[in-house]
Amino acid sequence: MGMKTYVVGNWKLNFNVGESSIYLHKLQKSLPNYRDVEVVVAPSMLALQPLSLQIDRHKMKLAAQNAFYRDYGAFTGETSFAQLRGIVDYCIIGHSERRHIFGEDDKMVGKKVEAALRNKITPILCIGETESERSFGETADVVRDQLLSGLRDVAEEEIDKVLIAYEPVWAISTTGHSKLASPDEVAEVVKLIRKTLSELYGEKVAEATSVLFGGSVNPSNAGAYLTVPGVNGLLMGGSSLILSEFADIIDIAKRVKS
Ligand code: 13P
Numbered sequence: 001m002g003m004k005t006y007v008v009g010n011w012k013l014n015f016n017v018g019e020s021s022i023y024l025h026k027l028q029k030s031l032p033n034y035r036d037v038e039v040v041v042a043p044s045m046l047a048l049q050p051l052s053l054q055i056d057r058h059k060m061k062l063a064a065q066n067a068f069y070r071d072y073g074a075f076t077g078e079t080s081f082a083q084l085r086g087i088v089d090y091c092i093i094g095h096s097e098r099r100h101i102f103g104e105d106d107k108m109v110g111k112k113v114e115a116a117l118r119n120k121i122t123p124i125l126c127i128g129e130t131e132s133e134r135s136f137g138e139t140a141d142v143v144r145d146q147l148l149s150g151l152r153d154v155a156e157e158e159i160d161k162v163l164i165a166y167e168p169v170w171a172i173s174t175t176g177h178s179k180l181a182s183p184d185e186v187a188e189v190v191k192l193i194r195k196t197l198s199e200l201y202g203e204k205v206a207e208a209t210s211v212l213f214g215g216s217v218n219p220s221n222a223g224a225y226l227t228v229p230g231v232n233g234l235l236m237g238g239s240s241l242i243l244s245e246f247a248d249i250i251d252i253a254k255r256v257k258s
Contacts, residue, residue: 006037012237033058037253037257041062042092043062061088063089063091064088066091067091081119085119090121090123092165094109095167096128096167114154117158122163127146128142130142171214180221183225190228194206211231223252223255234249
């Protein structure tokens with residue numbers, strides 16, 4: 001069996017519980033059961049529990065956008081992976097907005113990846129360089145460092161439960177001045193990610209690990225990104241908020257796959 005293609009929608013801080021539920025209802029109704037395309041949505045924390053009762057897990061899955069690495073305790077305002085266990089199948093970890101707006105460092109990202117796996121939640125580990133890091137020629141070092149620390153506590157037998165998402169910060173639509181990453185630029189970094197994975201876990205494992213791309217993905221460019229060698233899926237923000245666009249991208253993923 002070939003690898004799955006992932007289509008992940010990160011809703012960020014959008015949609016209240018009611019709006020999230022209506023979106024999910026409409027999407028599920030229109031969505032066939034695609035076995036080789038894994039559709040995932042990441043609503044706000046507040047909507048996860050009710051949506052977990054509504055979701056048809058044969059058609060799609062839920063992700064949290066973030067969680068804290070300690071299971072319980074005096075951590076005001078946090079939600080733990082332990083509390084999300086059974087509610088979500090995935091969690092986005094180390095998104096650039098968490099790193100740059102909320103000051104999450106590589107060490108914390110590594111601890112979160114470990115906590116997710118411990119609680120049977122698949123981490124979607126986000127890595128990617130900023131515009132200035134790219135302009136100083138630091139892309140390879142930044143991506144490598146983020147990968148090494150994100151996977152610090154991941155043993156070889158667990159790496160198949162981790163997804164990597166390459167999101168160049170300068171290509172994310174909400175940065176306000178985003179540029180589109182060219183398929184060649186994406187291919188180059190994805191190659192580098194697999195090289196690092198190969199150093200850590202061997203070539204076979206590196207090839208079998210799923211690597212997603214994110215950054216201003218929409219229905220017009222989704223096909224091009226999905227055919228970049230080594231890309232196994234897409235992580236989108238803006239386009240996932242528009243149901244028809246998200247459904248189109250799922251369709252494109254299905255067509256590219258077959
Ligand atoms: P956009 O698709 O809006 O550029 O957002 C990408 C992203 O940050 C997904 O996590």
